Amino acid sequence: MNTVVETTPILSDILGSLKPEPGLKTDAFNSLEKMGLPSNKSEEYKFTPITRALEKNFNFANSNPQSELNTIDKFAIADVDAHTLVFVNGIFSETLSRYNQTDLQIKPITGLEPGFGTLADYKTDALVAWNTAAWSSGFSIEVNPNTTVNKPVVFHYIHDTTKAEVKSFIRNIIRVGKSSNLTIIEKQDTVGEQPGFSNIVTEGFVEENAALSLFSLQADNGKRFHFGQTAIMQAHSSRVNSFTLTLDGKLIRNNLQLILDGEGIESHMNGLYILHGDTIADNHTVVDHRKPNSNSNELYKGVMEDNSKGIFNGKIYVRPDAQKTNAFQSNRNILLSDGATVNTKPQLEIWADDVKCSHGCTTGQLDEEALFYLQTRGIRKETARAMMLYAFAGEVLNTIAIEPLKNYVDALISERLHKNF
Amino acid sequence: MLSIKNLHAKIEDNQILNGLNLEVRPGEVHAIMGPNGSGKSTLASVLAGREEFEVTDGTVDYLGKNLLELDPEERAREGIFLAFQYPVEIPGVSTINFMKTAVNQVREARGQEPLDAVSFLGVMKEKMKLVEIDQSLLNRSLNEGFSGGEKKRNEIFQMAMLEPKLAILDETDSGLDIDALRIVANGVNKLRNKNNSIIVVTHYQRLLEYIVPDFVHVLYKGKIVKSGTKELALELEAKGYDWIKDEVALA
Known part of the structure; x- marks a missing residue:
């Protein structure tokens, strides 16, 4: 690990804007101060100049503008009957949201939930540290054991940048009880012409024999800069399906991490990025097999046009205990123009000997x-x-x-x- | 229908066609034969509009139009069809959807109403019989995992659907066993009439037993060096191509 701290001009603005309470927020604040924001020498952000992009587009000494947004109809997902949780400029909007608690518990996040801060590591990733120190809203979604949740939960992360630039820091925690199921859809949209930065961290616990589906729809044609970290711990015989769609935005960084901490687990990670203009979309995924007899399957596909840039990094860890693991990964890319690029890197680290793992990446026209x-x-x-x-x-x-x-x-x-x- | 005069074409720096002349009238079937590398497939590609080939001299008149100025899709809409020697596999595109798109874009260009789903299926079922092709095959991705024979039958099925005025069959017999060859040839023969023409590009005489040509031309070093009737094909089968090469060398 590179311990050299690069002091960036915005770091002091960022640190100055934070007033962390004692406890985890302060620990994370200290961690951010120590690490600094990722430089172009940082291995994990080599192709994604997030710090430079933030420097150029934001002033972190400024606070967010007020929003007068009174409808989100044009951002709704047609025909999907769902619990909707709407955030505007990082603040939860009760009036724009529609949800009930019949088969699940939806509560404002406190930071005191069991497991909070244990999956998204604020000690190694500066952007996670930033979120952990800065989050101002978010939810705890909990499903009791043996419960079928019929409606998905949709998180609308909306920026209203009509008056000025926006920064939003949202934190969620999800717990799907034993033999239950839940579907989460995250969607980002912007009204206004000014830039917006979102930093959203979600931790999830999928208990024995439970199922979680995660969808992320990133088709925000505003000036969206985004960092997201979703980290899920899966117990025995649980199932997780994820689907990440990126069609727009200025710079999008998705960290998705699945920890397979039990046997008989199924994990499917799917991603599609179809980019144009000067969009940069970076998907960093981690599949961490810790116990035997589980299957993971990952398929990410990308189409890059104009001067857009796609980045895929797929880590698969198969720990010494995780015998009889099946882990597959595939990343396929099409470049439609001379100015488009893609950087793809599979990273398999296998300590067990009786496993089936494969990966493949292709890039072509x-x-x-x-x-x-x-x-x-x-x-x-x-x-x-x-x-x-x-x-x-x-x-x-x-x-x-x-x-x-x-x-x-x-x-x-x-x-x-x-x-x- | 088709008048090729002094056609010269190259790919990269290789000059392949060197002054080719050919006249095809409505209702005629012409066979183009010749040894490997003589330019047979290049001729087919140039007529269909493959971009990699550069026409350096000569003209191609098709029904009064300068064929060489048209894009491949415009040529198809004007009634030219190329049956590929190696039909391309396109994963994720079902043959039926592809064919419906093709038929309706061609109809649109010809000023006809698009076919609705029911009429399209009706036409399709009728044409499927011509080449004894099964619908389950057409539900699959275009040519993906098809056997050699299935691919060639699919080509003739597409030809039947698009009802071309001029069909160019590029080595349609290659890779076919005798049963598949008969099925494909029967399909072609059923589509033959006094208004449309066919150019059969082939290395062997075998296919011409089933699709009987009106004229046989021998292509060698990018030129037609000998023309005759179907008997010429038999002669080539019996004697090979060396005597043609010798004749050319002497001349």
């Missing part, structure tokens, strides 16, 4: 021969291109089991790809 083939059947080149990209994305899209959500995502993708067939 659209298959010209296939395009020609479609054209010779009378199909316009743009349609042929859209057909092939849509087919490429379809493999990930088809993992979404909730039909109305799949249709919603399908529409977002189709619009992006100018699908007209």
Whole structure:
């Protein structure tokens, strides 16, 4: 670990803006002060110049503007009946939210929940430390054992940057009780032209035989800079499915970490990033097999156009105890222009000897021969291109089991790809 | 229908076609034969509009239009069809959806109403019979995991769906066993009529037993060096291509 602290001009503004209470917040504050923000020499942020981007776009000495937003209709996920929790500029809006507590408990986060701060490590990641010191709102979502939760919970992280730039720090904790299930959908959107930075950390505990589905929809065409860390601990025979969609934003960094701390676990991580303009989208994932007999499967696919940049880093740890692990990872990328780039890095660290692990990453252009083939059947080149990209994305899209959500995502993708067939 | 005059074409720095002339009238079937590397597939590619090939001289007139100015999809809409030697596998695109898109974009370009799902399926079922292709195959991703014979039948099925005026069959017999060959050839023959024309590009005479040509041309070093009737194909089968090479060398 690099212990050299690079003092960045904004670090003192950030530290000055924080008034951490004693306890974890202060510990995290000290950790941030000690680590500093990641520099371009930092291994984990080598391709994602987040500190520089924040320096250029934000003044952390300023506080957030007030918002007069009175509807979020245009950001709603059509036909998905859900509990909705709406945050505007990092503050929970009771009036814009709609939820009830019939089959789950939704409570404002206190920081005193069991397990709080144990999965998202504020000692090694400065942005997690920042969130841990700075969070101002968020929820604890808890599902009792043996409970079927019928409606997903949707978190709307909205920035209203009409008057000025916005910074938001949100912290959530999720606990899915034994043999229960829960679906969480996170969505980010912006109104206004000024930049916004969100730093959102979610920790989750999925107990024995429970199931958690996590969706993150990042199609924010505002000037969104985002850091997110989601860390989930899975117990015996539990199941986690994640789907991360990135279509827009200025700079998006998603850290997703699954800890498989039991046997008979199923973990599926799916990701799709279709980028244009100058968007940078960075997915760092960790699958940590700690016990025997579990399966993980990861599929991330990306399409980069214009001057956009995709980054994928997939770590798989198979600990000495985790015999009979099956762990698969695949990252496939298509570059559509000379200015587009992708950096992909699988990182497998395997200490057990009786395991099946594989990974593969590919980067290429659209298959010209296939395009020609479609054209010779009378199909316009743009349609042929859209057909092939849509087919490429379809493999990930088809993992979404909730039909109305799949249709919603399908529409977002189709619009992006100018699908007209 | 098609008039090729003095066609020269190259790919990168390799000059492949060197002054090729060919006249095809409606209702005719022309076979283009020749040894490996003579330019047969290049001719097919140039006619279909493959970008990698650069036409350096000559003209191609198709139904009064300068064919070389048209994009591949425009050529298809004008009635040109290329059956690929190596049909491309396209994962995630079902054959049926692909065909529906193709048929309707071609119809649109011809000023016809698009086919709705029911009429499309009706037409499709009828054409499937021509090449004895099963619907389960068409529900799958385009050519993905198809056997050689299935791929070629799929090509002829697409030809049937698009009803071309000029079909170019590029080595359609390669990789086919005798049963598959017969099925594919029967499909082609059923589509043959007095208004449309077919160019059959092949190395062997075998396919021409089933798709009987009106004319046979021998392509060598990028030029048609000999033309005749179907008997020429038999002669080539019996004697090989060396005597042609010798004739050219002498001339």
